[in-house]
Amino acid sequence: MRSAPHPVTSDLFADRLLAVLSGQRPVHWMLRHTAGRAYDELARLAERGLLRTRGARPVVRDIGYYEARPDALEVFARIGAGDQLRALAFRLEQGKDHRWRCTAIELGTPRP
Template sequence: MRKVMTRPRPRPSASRPPTGRPPTRRDSRRPLRAIPAQPPPHPTEVFAERLLLVLSGQRPLHWVARHIANTAYDELARLAELAPLCADGHRPTIHRIGHYQPHPDAYEVFARVTAGPRLRALAFRLALGPDRKWRCTAVETEKSH
């Protein structure tokens, strides 16, 4: 028995004109469009979240050390020992945040923090340093009803 060698036939898709989609694609749906990049979060939101994590005991104090000015670091260390935003079995969340900008390089920030049925207040000040990085220069917590 003799084997006959034949040339391979071209694939049917290779002989068709291009349709605007990859040749391996079998459905008519178009790929999703790229999602535009979101702007970075505002510094007040970033710092509120960082302070919340430290004051609730979820992160250690040294985690934010480079973002806190000297006197504010001492106050934050004192507050972190008291763990004012801890709640029995409830994870604290930022309920509302707002700010006032008395100067282009400074923010006065307030936030309402909820943890279960409790509502707490968090206030802090941000200042833009000579290196153009934001740093927390003051921090306070207060119980709210």
């Protein structure tokens, strides 16, 4: 069984993570899609509310990935909300069940 192409996988996860980080979805919505400490890190980042805005809704402006190995992707995305731009990085790993899960996540802070 072959999984979805990597661009589709990385785009899907970027949208899912953005929905949680911007408060559009609850953190537990990602429980099945995370592994290891990624869920705890996502909960911590969501609680800080760094992507919740009162104006423009955050969107993925650009995305790319590096295939670290056939079953692991390191994804980077630029998240825009109005004139603010933030970096989002996350790692995806494909399990023995052929499902992709987020295993690490980082969100850049804006420069002063």
